[in-house]
Amino acid sequence: MRKLALSDEILMKIEKPSRYIGNEINMVVKDPADVDVRFAMCFPDVYDIGMSHLGIQIIYDLLNRRDDIYCERVYSPWVDLDEIMRKENIPLFAIESQSPVKEFDFLGITLQYEMCYTNILQVLDLSGIPLLSKDRTEDDPIIMGGGPCTYNPEPIADFFDFFYIGEGETQFYNVIDLYKENKEKGGSRKDFLEKVATIPGMYVPSLYEVSYKEDGTIKEMKPISPNAKAKVRKEIVLDFDKVCYPDKPLVPYTKVVQDRCVLEVQRGCIRECRFCQAGSVYKPLREKSIETLKQLALTMLESTGHDEISLSSLSTSDYSSLKELIDFLIEECKKKKINISLPSLRIDSFSLDVMSKVQDVKKSSITFAPEAGTQRMRNVINKGLTEEDILTGCKKAFTGGWNKVKLYFMLGQPTETEDDVNGIMDLCEKIAELYYETVPKEERHGKCQITASTSFFVPKPFTPFQWAPMCSAKDFLDKAHMVNDKLKSLLNRKSIKYHWHESDISVLEGLLARGDRRLSKLLLYVYERGGIYDSWSEFHKKELWDEAIEATNTDVDFYVTRSRDEDEIFPWDFLDTGVTKNFLLREWHNAINETVTPNCRMKCSGCGAASFGGGVCFEN
Known part of the structure; x- marks a missing residue:
């Protein structure tokens, strides 16, 4: 019978102890002594979020189909347990066997969003694993990254031994087999990383060298090992x-x-x-x-x-x-x-x-994502949705019994004008008017409820907008306030609600999405001074990030608000x-x-x- 890593006394102190004890329905049980390779699969956020992620379920199932591999799960401890683990020197453990993560062969971390990067450092630190890959020894697990953020892994490249670029189902077994073979032959950690670089889709940052021009842009990124590929092609x-x-x-x-x-x-x-x-x-x-x-x-x-x-x-x-x-x-x-x-x-x-x-029509709302308030702007972003499509869809929904509509928009997209910003509430007003014109008074389930939400546009790698400048935090807020002011002037304002995101977190997301290797210093500074759970607004410490940006001489405008030249080499171009x-x-x-x-x-x-x-x- 396995022994829990946390005592009953600790479990009684923390919120949702079921996050840490495992034994869920369909959990895979193996004897760690009977397998050749132990793989800890980590989602660097709280269990409640990580357990909802399909990708981990797919890889968990894939790896555990083999008798020689035991894949277990790890999540970021919530802030209450994080504090206790540090105070009492409890190492981070896997859910299934409750074994310390440090005992595993691999720690695979899925990278779903940029604002979880400080949590990656939390996971490594609580596991007793050196944060920087160059400081790790033969006693440490191999740290592997995968997921959407690997399409620009450079800001976190110094923390990972290698990245798997693309879909996990194609090469995982080859990676494990190579590891087993290397181990049987007495090969070192460095030997394995040299060899894994030859597998399609694998990127080993330590086997590449980056040089910069005087203006701070990338001059060249070149392999410094014959095993490293000049271009790493995604796996699908x-x-x-x-x-x-x-x-x-x-x-x-x-x-x-x-x-x-x-x-x-x-x-x-x-x-x-x-x-x-x-x-x-x-x-x-x-x-x-x-x-x-x-x-x-x-x-x-x-x-x-x-x-x-x-x-x-x-x-x-x-x-x-x-x-x-x-x-x-x-x-x-x-x-x-x-x-x-x-x-x-x-x-x-x-x-x-x-x-x-x-x-259940009476309880549910209908959701549209027009992304922009005007047709001009929807053409710019290639949304493929006309105002007529939106209004026709709403009319049919109202006729069918719905009276709640959720609308998602983005502010700060390339070429956006004041008319485009005001167009968000113009569209909401047209939809509200349409409800009152379409549904007779006696058939209405209360008044129409339209909820408009705006996120702030972040230009991402491998999109046509990777050349575009991003707004500053102040510009984003000015636009959100413009939408809010427009709402106050509407005839149907009581039928419309408006929400917007926090602009400083969006700017940091843009910084980390388009950044390069030089940002590892910034992330280390923030983490070492207590920054974790930055994707959660209640734990995000804006002052700490501002301090870190100043202390590490990080030029935020260089990464965020600057337009890119068409021939610029991007950190992700390899x-x-x-x-x-x-x-x-x-x-x-x-x-x-x-x-x-x-x-x-x-x-x-x-x-x-x-x-x-x-x-x-x-x-x-």
């Missing part, structure tokens, strides 16, 4: 049916953010939204067959006991067999009293018809996502010229993703 799964998928996912005992079965219907996207990094780096679109999805849905519901199933993808409406899948799920879920959740639907007649069948830099530059020019690019099913735009040899590029 082409046959989406044959790849393994967790049919017995973990079921937590405590409430987590997404407490439901998740059915990934496709990966990638056909839309060409110019602000969207995921749409670019996950190209090309690849679908699972309807037969595979039906079988997976039934097995997962049976093995978990969940009362809700959600369809996961970047744009579920674009799944080619969606109607057949929905009809099947409605039939099956009705029998078992299971709810169906349908995020990422485009609001058209079919979607509204489906939602009316699966949602990566190959399939989508070419020439295509992204062409799209940047199209954005400035307000030219719309059709989606991948309408017309191929020659982005480069066809080079992978599969997916939507080869449908016809």
Whole structure:
């Protein structure tokens, strides 16, 4: 019987002790003594967030299918336990065996958002692992990073031994086999890192050297080992049916953010939204067959006991067999009293018809993401949504019984004018008016409720907007206040609510998204003075970041508000996502010229993703 890493006394003191004791439904149990490789898979945020992440469930299932590997999970301890662990010198431990992370062969960290970078240092520190890769010895686990933030890993390159670029299902076994072989031959940590660099998709930062020009931009990034590739090409799964998928996912005992079965219907996207990094780096679109999805849905519901199933993808409406899948799920879920959740639907007649069948109309709201308030701006970002589409969708929703609408916008996108900013509330007003014109007084369920939320635009790597300047924190707030002032002047202002994000966190996100290796000093400074959980506004310490920026001479404007020259070398240019830099530059020019690019099913735009040899590029 395993012994818990935390005493009963400590468990009684902390919030949600179930975050740390494991034994969830479908947890994999193995004897660590019976395996060759121990892999700790970490989500550097609290358990409640990490347990909702599909990627970890996929890798957990993939690795544990092999008898010689034991994959266990690690999450960031919440602030209450963090304090106790430091005070009482309790090392960070894995959920399954409760063993210290330091005893593992690998610590794999998923990088989902930039503001969790200080939590990566928390995880390493509490595990007793040196923060910088150059300081690690043969006694330390190999630290590996994966996930969307690896599409610019440079700001955290000094903390990782290597990064896996792309989708985890293709090369994980090869990495593990190479590690075993190296170990059997008595090879060192350095030997392994030299060899792993030869596997497709693997990037070992210590095998590259970066030089800079006088103006601070990158002069050159070159390999300093014959094993390191000049370009690291992302790994993708082409046959989406044959790849393994967790049919017995973990079921937590405590409430987590997404407490439901998740059915990934496709990966990638056909839309060409110019602000969207995921749409670019996950190209090309690849679908699972309807037969595979039906079988997976039934097995997962049976093995978990969940009362809700959600369809996961970047744009579920674009799944080619969606109607057949929905009809099947409605039939099956009705029998078992299971709810169906349908995020990422485009609001058209079919979607509204489906939602009316699966949602309780009186309780739910309908969600649109116009992203911009004017048609000019939607053309710039290539949203592929007209005002007529939005108003028609809302009218059908109101006729169908909805009276709550959520709208998501972005402020600070390239070429944005005052008219574009004011256009956000103009659109909200038109939707409110439409409700009162469409629904007779006697049929209304109370007044119309429109909730508009604005996030602040962050230019991301591998998007056409990677050349664009970002707004300063003050500019962002000025724009948000302009929207708020406009709201106060509206006739239907009582039917509209407005929320906006914190601008200083958005600016830091931009700094870390487009930064280079020189930012590791900034991250170390913040962490060593108590900065963790920066993605949580209640724990984010703005004054500490300001102090760190000054102490490390970090020029925020250089990374954030500066326009990029078209021939500038970016910190991430050594990566190959399939989508070419020439295509992204062409799209940047199209954005400035307000030219719309059709989606991948309408017309191929020659982005480069066809080079992978599969997916939507080869449908016809």
